[in-house]
Amino acid sequence: MKIGKRGFGERHIPIWGALFALPALLYIVLFQLYPILFSFYISLHDYDLLSDPVYVGFKHFAALPYDRAFINSLWITIAYVVYTVVPVLGLSFLLAWALTQVRKSRGLWRTLLFIPSVMPIVSVALVWKLIFNFNGPLNDAVTLAGGQAVPWLNNSTYAPIAIVIMSWWHAVSYYMIIFLAGFLSIPRDYYEAAALDGARGFQVLRYITLPAMKPTIALAVVLATVNGLKTFAFQQIVTDGGPANATQIMTLLIYKTSFSYLDMGRASAYSVVLFGGILAISLLQIWFLRDRNG
Template identity: 45%
Template sequence: MPALLILAIFRFLPMLEAFYLSFTDYDLISPPRWVGLQNFIDLTQDPLFLKSVQVSLIYVSCSVIPVIPLSLGLAILFNRALLARNFLRSAIFMPVVMPAVVMAVVWTFMYQQDGVMNTILGWVGIDPVPWLRSSSTALWSVIMIGIWRAVPYYMVIFLAGLQAIPRDYYDAAKIDGAGSWATFRYITLPLLKPTMLLVVVMNVIVAMKVFAVPMIMTGGGPGDATRVLPLFIYQTAFEFFDMGKASAMSVVMFAILMAFAFIQVRLFTRKEEQ
């Protein structure tokens, strides 16, 4: 009961309040004024909102797709007997336990003109790159950090899924003469489907909610290159003082995530039925 009470007060009630405020005109000072669907109509005509949705979708697609094979590959690697395996697991997992604010500050220094990244490029004769100062590279710089932090986390989830697969299946495949690729294709991948679904859905939700890194590193710039939807929601609510419109954006983002999760569950379920 205490845990449910905490969830109700700090999670479910704010969600219901945000849903109500999405139908109002509220500037955080005056009482909310009911406007119906006007906030949602305005969003369809707001170029900044549409741009932020586009940036978020690019971030999600370009950060989620590489994470799946990278984290699965590392999980397969660390599922084997390796020298100092536990130490290497802990070292690779460090980005996950690092606070997002600290990580953003460290990477900001690494992306400086004379930072680590440009120093490494200079060793191979490549000119310095304006990582965070150019609209053509800023978003990719943020995406790289998202991948770097997400891969170790989902590696652990995949590793748990791999270790839950009974060894009898692999022993039987070995007796039948199946090679490594056939074993991976016909045993590992099918039995990892529930884990794969969990990783994909969680990864998309986390990527869609990214906020601290673009907020600290770029503030949404240069221009609108890194203004992801959660950052624009924050700016609309607490910088432009339009809580009603910001709540409508939150409802739209929630609907997008729920629709994606439903589609993913249906696709995985249909594949299993076939």
């Protein structure tokens, strides 16, 4: 196999193809592969950005089981992922199914429901911060209904709930589009055949829709889980990890440890662990989506 000019009867890789792929390869190496390797390198050192790194081996990794901030942040991250992934995917699935039943103004409804996911996440966070403010419109509605104002962002019990609610609003439309694409890819012949056989309602959902949607569901679950593990903006902008570290997820802990406390070695160890978790989820995606019949 040659790289070069086209020759009669020769298999080749066009040089122009390699040149066009080069910028993407450089981007991956410089902005993805190199940071990962450098992060692992720094995790083996004590480094405060002001002096030279000092090699300490696996000291930071060995200390993780006894690091209360890490353990607390890990549990908060897991809870956040669980409480967002399941409801978000359920709501997205139902919305996508409802859109398949719409006959009039279908494009308009799809556009309106997709708007939240394309809005800048910082703007979304700032708006929801105003909504959840103690003197904000949400508490105004609660008091008008005869209830008491809730300290949404100043209470360690309510703050995680507020973050989860705004995550639902922002994420549902994104996964709705994924599920909608899955629904639309199912051949109509399946449903016509099921109708001829007398299948209705739940039977169609169980024996036709869900089996055909398995690859889409697996993809959505993996994407939602990975995105949940990587989330940062809502917690940083709305609560900054508070109150009492109740919303300090792993990404925010890494940010604070590195840039607030200048403990780059420990922060890099956190990031390596988080990367390992995300990599494991990605490998699960490959396992679920591979062609089992191939």
